[in-house]
Amino acid sequence: MERDWEDNEEVTREPRNLAELIAVIEAIESPSGQISFDEVLEAAGRRSFGPLLLLAGVVTLMPIISGIPGVPSLMGLFTLLVCVQLLIGRRTFWLPGWLRNRKLSSDKLRKGLKWMRKPARLVDRMLYRRLSFMVGKSSMQLIAVVCVLLALAMPPMEFVPFTVNIAGVALTLFGLALIARDGLLALIAFAISGTTMAGIIYYLI
Secondary structure, rough: OOOOOOHHOOOOOOOOOHHHHHHHHHOOOOOOEEEEEHHHHHHHHOOOOHHHHHHHHHHHHHHHOOOOHHHHHHHHHHHHHHHHHOOOOOOOOOOOOHHHHOEEEEHHHHHHHHHHHHHHHHHOOOOOOOOOOHOOOOHHHHHHHHHHHHHHHHHHHHOOOOOOHHHHHHHHHHHHHHHHHHHHHHHHHHHHHHHHHHHHHHHHH
């Protein structure tokens, strides 16, 4: 019988910053040479909105991964499912088995994570608890709405160079803002999201 993702009661300490997320994903063993998305979710933390957004952003941000056809669209679907469930008030997040069982090359994933180590350390040094009203309950709903729009735009972004990586930056910053309670990062992520959406609309028109 397939295990229900939302009923897993195993407690995993969630990453508190970008460097910790990278470290926990790098620690996943992959004797088959592939890592399932479910294993990445297990390492990153399954139940909180911030780490899930951060994970979607990091995967989308890495050029070696986001350049694989279909991956940005899958991350868009993942983001959409999580955000819609947050908006309707679910306390745990359900994901279909076929999405959780998708696999990535462990070599490509580790290369992408290695590329992100230095930027991660730089970003983490700038994390502070500030402008907390920007990461409160009502603001979290607004973040979810903006991320839904980004998620819906990610499939066409695959055909517009670099835009999907910029969307990954926005998702990463939203995730970090919620984890670190850093409202300034949320403001920056809102600005990046608006610029990205405007660029996509201009390109498509």
